[in-house]
Amino acid sequence: MSFLLGPVSGALVAGGIYYGFSNLIQARTKELSTDLHIQSTLLLHSPTPSWISTYPSPAASRIEHKPFLSLLQAKWNEQVEKAYVWAGQSDKHVSDAAGEFSQWAGRKLTGKD
Numbered sequence: 001m002s003f004l005l006g007p008v009s010g011a012l013v014a015g016g017i018y019y020g021f022s023n024l025i026q027a028r029t030k031e032l033s034t035d036l037h038i039q040s041t042l043l044l045h046s047p048t049p050s051w052i053s054t055y056p057s058p059a060a061s062r063i064e065h066k067p068f069l070s071l072l073q074a075k076w077n078e079q080v081e082k083a084y085v086w087a088g089q090s091d092k093h094v095s096d097a098a099g100e101f102s103q104w105a106g107r108k109l110t111g112k113d
Contacts, residue, residue: 056062086093
């Protein structure tokens, strides 16, 4: 019977801790929910201050389109893309140059130039 005492007491302690944390979380959640409801009610029913005559325009309407800057960015992106393509094909360029050099060197060594 004493071999059951340890697991039962452990389960009882774990249950008590779980119950305590569960109650704490539940109470804080209810308190925060109540506070949030009060704040939203105050916000909805508060009068608009007199210094706010109009609300700001939407962000989409405040974006300034700059054609020169757009053109500059497009050209820059085009040049960067060309550089990346060239770098990606650089092994082809190196092998072509090496092949041309070996042909030239072969012609020079054999005297067929």
